[in-house]
Amino acid sequence: MNAVGAMSLAVDFSGLGDINLETVIAAIALIGTVIVWLVDRYFLRRKRLVYRVQVDAPIGVFPSSHMVDVEVRYQGAVVPDPSIVLLRVDNAGGMDIEPHHMHEKVSFAFPDRKIVGLEVTEAKPEALGQMLQRQLDSENFIETSKLILPRTAINRGDSFKFLLVLSGRGDGVTHSGYLAGGSAGGGVYHEPRPRGPGRRTLMFGALSLLLVGALVALFVVDVLQPPDNCASGRLQIIGSTAVEPTMKELRSAYAAECTQADITIAANGSRSGTRALNETATRDPAAAGQLIAMSDGPAEDSPDLRGRSIAVVVFAVVLNRSTDVTALTVTQLRDIYAGRLTNWKQLGGRDLPIRMVSRVGPDSGSRRTFRDKVLAGDQELGISSDDCRTKDDPVAKHHRCEVGTTEELLSRLNDIEGAIGYAELGGSRKYPVVTVASIDGVVPDASKVADRSYRFWEVEHAYTYKAPGQDSLQEAFLDYLGSMQARPILARDGLVPCPELPSAFCG
Known part of the structure; x- marks a missing residue:
């Protein structure tokens, strides 16, 4: 049997009560920190x-022969x-x-x-x-x-x-x-040759150590330190489609430990979400207590809505790779969305029509943010295409369509040559034929938000009808959104948790 062929692990927790738990947890945390640093330093972020x-x-022809005359043309x-x-x-x-x-x-x-x-x-x-x-x-x-x-x-x-x-x-x-x-x-x-068995053995050993460490850490955390923010009941998350994938991940992570929580996601657009929350509260205040509306940016004034700032959403201008364009200026973007630029060759790209794929407005928070932060308040042009590929209006010089969700927008951008649109950065990275454009020479990134060199971002708010009830699932999940446990999920999806930014960003 080879060196990695078998592994036997026996862990005796019977004497755990005699051990200083703070020491055990500190040791596990130290080992975990070292492993995370190594992975981050050498594998993930390089x-x-x-x-x-x-x-x-x-x-050539071998063996050579005077009878054969071969040439390559x-x-x-x-x-x-x-x-x-x-x-x-x-x-x-x-x-x-x-x-x-x-x-x-x-x-x-x-x-x-x-x-x-x-x-x-x-x-x-x-x-x-x-x-x-x-x-x-x-x-x-x-x-x-x-x-x-x-x-x-x-x-x-x-x-x-x-x-x-x-x-x-x-x-x-x-x-x-x-x-x-x-x-x-x-x-x-x-890389002159595939990775050899020595490196695979090392990687296997490191992975085994990581899994064993994770197993022990989970035992200590789950058995000795149960989560203190679990609540039971039903909750529905509505509103922003830009953060819908992130909310699904957060829901799954929370429900994995808090098994009595029944949380569903029904994204319908930022303004649609806050409007639905208000309308539900008018009909049935108790039912409104089972809703949280996510909004890209602040909601319209309503005396009964209570909002919490969760994170900054980094948005991006995204293009189908067929354009051969990767950098745009704000002036060029305004010219595109005003219909003054209609072909990518005018911007140094291919001879393709510029096909604008936009979100249905005005309920879309990402559309509102794009209008305010990039177009300086200007409205987008009218619809000239139903399927985003062909222009249906023979009079219109521009080519523009609208879709209902961020996921649909990115899917269209991924499939249609010459397409341009806007979406949150994390989701944009998941589509292989979509590329993110720099704006005025600045590439979308969390660090560029922090130093204010990148302008296309907005604060994500979580709204409830009045203050959540004490010990309710609504209150518990809101606390979880602002917790340390939620931060890695937010960051992985391209959001910047508010606690990691100066207070002036999230207010």
């Missing part, structure tokens, strides 16, 4: 662009001393790579060989490969024996291959350039 040379071989010209290279590139890190992260040009060199032909193949997603191919075809990214990687967004898990035909008797591939920005920077790495 930007890693990994390349592997899958093929590097001369093209590319686009009609003979290629002397031909060879072929297949180069795979992966974003193997825990962070998306944005164009501005490539502070120094990332390039691959082929010493003593000249690049004759190049094709991007097997890209995931396909739109990334198509965009790279267009950039390589239209710009000067090839310098004799060097291939320069175009500055483009490469999301976590994205990959592609370069298939090159070269001329010359050299061999080998080298790289240069680096990645910067974000909280940890990153680099470009050569």
Whole structure:
């Protein structure tokens, strides 16, 4: 049996009462902190662009024969001393790579060989490969024996291959350039072969240690320190669709420990949610005590609504990758949404119509935030398309449609060439053919909210009808939203918990 083939674990908790529990918990916390730091430092928050040379071989006929005359031609010209290279590139890190992260040009060199032909193949997603191919075809990214990687967004898990035909008797591939920005920077790495058994053994051991530690921690927390914010009953979360995925995660995390809580999510738009809360209270105040309305920004004035600031939602302008555009200015965005710019080639992108996909208003909090923070109060143009793909109004010069939820908006952006829209940052990262645009040179990020260099954000409020009843599920879940336990979930989905920001942000 190999070193990792079996593991036996026996834990005797019979003498736990004789141990100083504070020491046990402190030790577990210390170990957990070290593990989290290591994972964060070396795996999760590093930007890693990994390349592997899958093929590097001369093209020829062996054994050679005077009876056979073989030549390789590319686009009609003979290629002397031909060879072929297949180069795979992966974003193997825990962070998306944005164009501005490539502070120094990332390039691959082929010493003593000249690049004759190049094709991007097997890209995931396909739109990334198509965009790279267009950039390589239209710009000067090839310098004799060097291939320069175009500055483009490469999301976590994205990959592609370069298939090159070269001329010359050299061999080998080298790289240069680096990645910067974000909280940890990153680099470009050569992975000559798949990870060996030694590394897998180390990873397995580390994972085993982490799982055992988590098991002990869960035992201590669950048995010795039961949660003190559990409540039973029914509760429905309505309102903002922008934070609907986050609320589902928070609901699941809370209900996993508080099993007597029945919490449902029925997102219907920020203003629709607060309006429904008011209307329910008029008919049945008791039923209103089982509702929480989430709102992107403050609700309309109502003397009976009570709001709590939960987190700052970072919004983003998002584009289908087919546009070949990754940066916009506020002026350009206003020109797009005023109908003055109608084709991406006017912004240096492809010859594609600009297809605006918007949220149905005025109940959408994200639409209201986009109008106030980006468009300076200007209203969006009228609808000219029902399906977001084809323009139904022959008179309109612009191309614009509306959809009911954030999820639907992102799905349309992911599927439709030339599409542009706005959504919360966390959800935008989950769609492979969608890229996040910088605004006036600033990429959406929590740190850019804190230093006020990024403007497209809003405070997420949780509203109730009057003050929640003491010991009610409504009160308990609101407390949970502001707790330390909820902060990692909020942060993972791109929200910034209010306690982590100066008081001026959340009020």
